[in-house]
Amino acid sequence: MKNPDLDWGSLPFGYVKTDYNVRCTYKDGKWGEIEVSDSEYVPLHIAASCLHYGQESFEGLKAFRGKDGKVRIFRMDENGKRFIRSAEGISMQPMPLELFEEMVRKVVKLNERFIPPYGSGASLYIRPLEIGISPKIGVSPSEEYMVIMLATPVGPYFKDGFKPTKVCLSREYDRVAPKGTGSIKIGGNYAASLNAGQVAHDLGYSVMLYLDPKDKEYLDECGAANFFGIKNNTYVTPDSETVLPSITNMSLRQVAEDLGLKVERRHIPYAELKEFDEVGACGTAAVCTPIGLIYDLDKKETFEYGTEPGEWTTKLYNRLQGIQYGLEPDTHGWCEIVEFD
Numbered sequence: 265m266k267n268p269d270l271d272w273g274s275l276p277f278g279y280v281k282t283d284y285n286v287r288c289t290y291k292d293g294k295w296g297e298i299e300v301s302d303s304e305y306v307p308l309h310i311a312a313s314c315l316h317y318g319q320e321s322f323e324g325l326k327a328f329r330g331k332d333g334k335v336r337i338f339r340m341d342e343n344g345k346r347f348i349r350s351a352e353g354i355s356m357q358p359m360p361l362e363l364f365e366e367m368v369r370k371v372v373k374l375n376e377r378f379i380p381p382y383g384s385g386a387s388l389y390i391r392p393l394e395i396g397i398s399p400k401i402g403v404s405p406s407e408e409y410m411v412i413m414l415a416t417p418v419g420p421y422f423k424d425g426f427k428p429t430k431v432c433l434s435r436e437y438d439r440v441a442p443k444g445t446g447s448i449k450i451g452g453n454y455a456a457s458l459n460a461g462q463v464a465h466d467l468g469y470s471v472m473l474y475l476d477p478k479d480k481e482y483l484d485e486c487g488a489a490n491f492f493g494i495k496n497n498t499y500v501t502p503d504s505e506t507v508l509p510s511i512t513n514m515s516l517r518q519v520a521e522d523l524g525l526k527v528e529r530r531h532i533p534y535a536e537l538k539e540f541d542e543v544g545a546c547g548t549a550a551v552c553t554p555i556g557l558i559y560d561l562d563k564k565e566t567f568e569y570g571t572e573p574g575e576w577t578t579k580l581y582n583r584l585q586g587i588q589y590g591l592e593p594d595t596h597g598w599c600e601i602v603e604f605d
């Protein structure tokens with residue numbers, strides 16, 4: 265098939281229809297065969313538990329076309345493990361890791377012509393999701409589940425690319441509850457964050473930076489990305505049970521060490537914001553995005569970190585992207601090269 269007529273260099277972080285998605289259903293106590301579909305729709309019972317009670321989790325990972333033409337999937341085993349934890353966190357049937365990985369490989373191969381060319385800055389985003397599909401009116405876990413994986417080519421998450429973004433902070437919003445679902449990747453957390461995100465947008469900021477929902481003293485999640493700060497040759501990131509354990513952050517901590525930084529994972533008091541030389545947000549979509557300014561909506565206080573990306577944030581970004589695009593040695597074995605038949 266011919267290449268799609270897409271402007272690879274200016275893709276948004278959005279949905280583009282591709283050729284196929286893959287699906288697998290858990291029924292009668294077991295997972296079925298992987299099905300290939302060219303439909304963009306899901307037939308669902310009107311009483312399906314995902315529709316009424318939010319039994320839904322998801323993942324997000326990327327495949328990159330390298331300079332050498334090879335396609336690399338980044339750390340899918342980690343996404344697969346987190347997909348299991350998310351399912352367990354809302355009483356869904358967890359998908360075995362091997363099956364998860366097989367589905368990821370399959371959806372990437374089936375949509376090969378949508379993997380953006382090297383140099384475009386774009387990549388193929390893979391979105392696995394799991395839903396409870398049994399009809400339920402009483403509140404209880406579903407017996408049957410469906411996992412769907414779609415793939416779509418995406419550009420950078422923040423439309424300005426690798427440029428410092430502005431975020432705001434407020435104590436008036438929580439993404440999740442203190443002992444709630446913050447550490448798992450479920451749609452409900454995102455629904456609960458939409459109002460705060462809208463407030464940030466309307467005021468001209470890219471996202472809302474949250475404080476911890478219990479004490480409102482420590483930095484927590486940065487929109488739907490993890491927060492990090494750099495000072496005294498140290499990469500610091502929150503250790504919080506309400507933060508989603510980001511695989512990008514896990515990778516950046518390793519890269520930071522490789523580059524000679526110290527790494528600290530601990531509570532970060534609000535007061536420390538004024539001590540950082542650089543701050544940023546990280547995630548599969550955001551990669552590693554410098555934050556140039558944080559505005560505290562409640563105290564009307566501004567923290568500034570410069571209008572250009574900082575030295576360390578730039579180094580971290582380049583090394584991570586370098587590994588993903590096959591420009592730097594994959595010393596930690598993070599990438600799986602896709603074998604096309």
Ligand SMILES: *Cc1c(COP(=O)(O)O)cnc(C)c1O
Pocket residue numbers: 324449485487488489490508509510511512513546547548549
């Ligand atoms: C997915 C997600 C992240 C980033 O995780 P990655 O594994 O790096 O993509 C951060 N915060 C939240 C709330 C998320 O859902």
